[in-house]
Amino acid sequence: MKDLSVIETILRNRYHFFVEIREGIGLPEKMRAMLISSIAFLALYGAVMGSTHSLWQALSSAVKLPVLFLATLIVCSPTLYFFNVLFGSNQSLTQNIALILTAITVTAVLLLSFAPISMFFLLTTSHYQFFKLLNVAIFAVAGGAGVLFLSQGMRVVSASGVEGAGARHMVLRLWILVYAFVGSQVAWTLRPFIGAPSMRFELFRQLGGNFYTNIIASIGEILGFVVVR
């Protein structure tokens, strides 16, 4: 229950939560709770995504979705830390990671809230491209809300070091773009999460292509312009 109370604090009393991160109060406990909640919620959503294909795909996606977010966190957090330090921030790496984990937790909670909707469409439609684009839209909304939280949190946490605040804000904006770009590439590398119905189960597909051309092709198929093989 304590793990869930962190989520309640983030959602209801975020300013207080960010102030505690700024002061370094209970960081290990907070990070542990956020990590546990995020992994559980992302695993459940991953299982829903993979359930269109097979049991193995469901299990594999349940593992891969938390890995996707954690890998992106590991890859991107040093960049944010060093650029913040460069522009006068006095935050520690742990505080930076706690803030990014807050964004991931918010994303994970929102994905959980979308899970029944995703399940509903899973039961009522068999169109693979539609289900894939639906999930891309859900991830865009949940991820967008997550980085919005990160932006708010960064503003509160870095309030103690006013010097270079404007530059740090710009760094954060650029970092969010990098985070989204890295995240989509990690997702592409770890694919499949849903699993094309015409293909057998594979833990990972061969490298090649990219996330964006695949999404454009899916939109093209839904609109009737092309057929994706």
Next chain:
Amino acid sequence: MPDPDIEQLLARIQAHLSLDREIEHDLLEEIRSHLEDAAAAAQAQGSDKTAALAETAAHFGLEEAGAELQGVHAGWGTADAVIAAGLPVLCALALRWLVFTPNGTALGWQQVLVRPAFWVVALAALLVPLLKFERWRYALVSWGFFWMMTIVFALGSAVRW
């Protein structure tokens, strides 16, 4: 007519709470009844009501009580929402992959009832929420959802996932 002294004490406790409106209201109502009893008892003994309330508040430790209540009840509102979103999904996935046929149909559903996996999932749907969260409400919702999904799949043999 609310007593302004009691309202003031309740406001001090409320300042430490950041819970669901419903839970917060229930807690404050319970504390209000304790404070009213204390005030009534003091008045019956001929003591000053305000002094009695102040004594009760000091004995109670309002700030500490508020923080303690926040610690005990924090997370239940989120737990309700998480259960509402996650449990039906989890039950549906368990039914799909543990109970029904590999191709996702309910054909030959009568055989489902003699499968141990079916009863394991049924029991888990009832007991896991009950033991984990100690709330019958969760267990009954989960149990109800489990049987609803089972009946939907069993009656609609054309249903396929």
